[in-house]
Amino acid sequence: MPSDPNRKIDIECDVAVIGAGTAGLAAERSARRAGARTLLIDDRFAGTTCASVGCMPSKLLIAAANVAHGIHGAPQFGIHADKVTIDGKAVMNRVRTLRDEFVSSARESIEDLPDGAKLKGKAKFINRDRLEVAGKIVHARSVVIATGSSPSIPETFDGMNNILTNETVFELDDLPSSLAVIGAGPLGLELAQAFSRLGVEVIVFDEGDAVAALKDEDIARTLRGLLEREFAIHLGVKVRASQTGQTIELAWSGESDGKKRFTHVLVAAGRLPNLQDLNLASAGLDLDEHGTPAFDRRTMQCGQSSIFLAGDCDADVPVLHEASAEGAIAGNNAARHPDIRPSKRSTPLAITFTDPPSASIGAPASEDTIVGVADFSDQGRAKVEAKNAGMIRIYADETGKLTGAAMAAPQGEHLAHLVAWAIEDGLTAMQLLDKPFYHPTYEEGLRSALRQICSQSQVSFGPDRDEGSVPGV
Known part of the structure; x- marks a missing residue:
């Protein structure tokens, strides 16, 4: 009433x-x-x-x-620890x-x-x-x-036990034995990788074809490939669920087909x-x-x-x-009110805290966008840390002014801030190159992408500019 x-x-x-x-x-x-x-x-x-x-x-x-993952990776540095025991x-x-x-x-x-x-x-x-x-x-x-x-929970999971969301997963008394993650967005991938590194058998499913909400297909492909070294990701699939006792059987079809039982399902399919x-x-x-x-x-x-x-x-x-x-x-x-005043919104910045982190900054690329690419597979500091994988794509207009970027690269959460601040301040690739870059750092990895933008835009390197690079940066 x-x-x-x-x-x-x-x-x-x-x-x-x-x-x-x-x-x-x-x-x-x-x-x-x-x-x-x-x-x-x-x-x-x-x-x-x-x-x-x-x-x-x-x-x-x-x-x-990440602590557990670091111990597992220690032998490549010549460091051998006793068997890792994880107390869930x-x-x-x-x-x-x-x-x-x-x-x-x-x-x-x-x-x-x-x-x-x-x-x-x-x-x-x-x-x-x-x-x-x-x-x-x-x-x-x-x-x-x-x-x-x-959280949005698909009808297929109605009434089932051991269905988790971000609002319940942290209340688990112990780590699950196996986990299906529904949704390959930022939250789903972050938690999938975390549980996988803690010894949980994890598979990610999504009806869509994107990971971490990335619109840059090259970066999305890069991130998916790196994450699939640790756990399976099935995109473009429809999932059906049935429960027997305390386990849930998922059957999926689409880009790939399969069937598997899990002790828990984490739904990260949007809010x-x-x-x-x-x-x-x-x-x-x-x-x-x-x-x-x-x-x-x-x-x-x-x-x-x-x-x-x-x-x-x-x-x-x-x-x-x-x-x-x-x-x-x-x-x-x-x-x-009613004296309403519009406010300038900050440069869009979205980060997914996977390893490597991914990020989207500023405006997405268009047909007229100039793109500079930095490949981190041979980046000096990344090789030192055994994290040499990933890619950054920086966008600019025809004058070299930075407009956006996407990345899946080591230290990406920090590099993304640098690029976002540069866009916010209206900097060109050349102006950002004029900033100090200490050696050896991950930040140096931005320079190759910035130089590519300069070479394609309506600017050129002056006679006092170093167009080369320190080996491995």
Whole structure:
């Protein structure tokens, strides 16, 4: 039964923020700094997705996996360790213990909110400026929706045991014996490699033909080849599942066919915006075919309304730094409404923490793009570290100005930042080459790609430029 829109108002505020995750916290801070009376609404106040079930616990698992992998690789350096024994219970206990510390830190920022600035409960719209929360009516001049997202689980796994998502996998008491990973996106590949390096039998499946959401086919092919040295990846396949006892049998067909039993299945097949309980119909917003409000990325405003969107719930760029930026933009504009001001968005940057890491930076390549390529199979520092594999492709326009890049290369998470900063500052390949490159470093690997761009663009090396290279850089 719909709420009475004329019912007595219990709480008045300037900006109500629905959701206390990364985007919601940023929105509340931004609105409060702009002078607004804020109200942060959440049904759990459980901490951010990043701290509790995303970035941090996954990196803790990856850290353990990389230690094990390093010991296995020690003989190539002439170092022979005793047999590696992996204590799965200790691994998972450390993941949860340190994860909980990160969550506690995130909760502290919520506890520091001024008195009366938070309300626990689920929110739903009565109309554009009224919400019902835990039996109370909230009137807000503006509203920021920052409700995050939840794992999407295919129907084929309905009702089965041992089906995991990123929200449950870190609660495992011990490592699984075998694991099927559904989804070859960033999360699926990160966890697949981590569990594989910890001794778990792992196979990855995906109906699509991409890995790590990479649009550059050469880099995607490179990354897949490197990862398949450690575990199998089946792309372009449809999967059917059946359960017998505590094991799950998967049968797949498409690019490859097969059948195998697993003790656990990790579903990493994307996430859906948490919008279904908000009663958006009463807010009068224009929704797309998936039920997500239409919004302007520069202002985060939904149409011409006083409602703003931020974070994973907008189904745009589900990464933490973008969620934080969107929250700040949405919160500031919600406080200023109707004086809306567009904000410049930062250079797109997405990183997958596999080994080697992969990354997409800036704009994808087009027909007119100049491309410089760096092959890390013979790169000096990479050979020293026995990590000499991978590739970087840097994009530029006809003047040599950097526009984007894609990579699957050692230290890629750091190299990606350097390229993103150069793009953000509007640098050309020549200007970046003018920066100092210490020897021997991974950063030197960028130089061959940058030189290729210079040789193809409307610039040339001056007489004082070194067009050669130190052997092996």
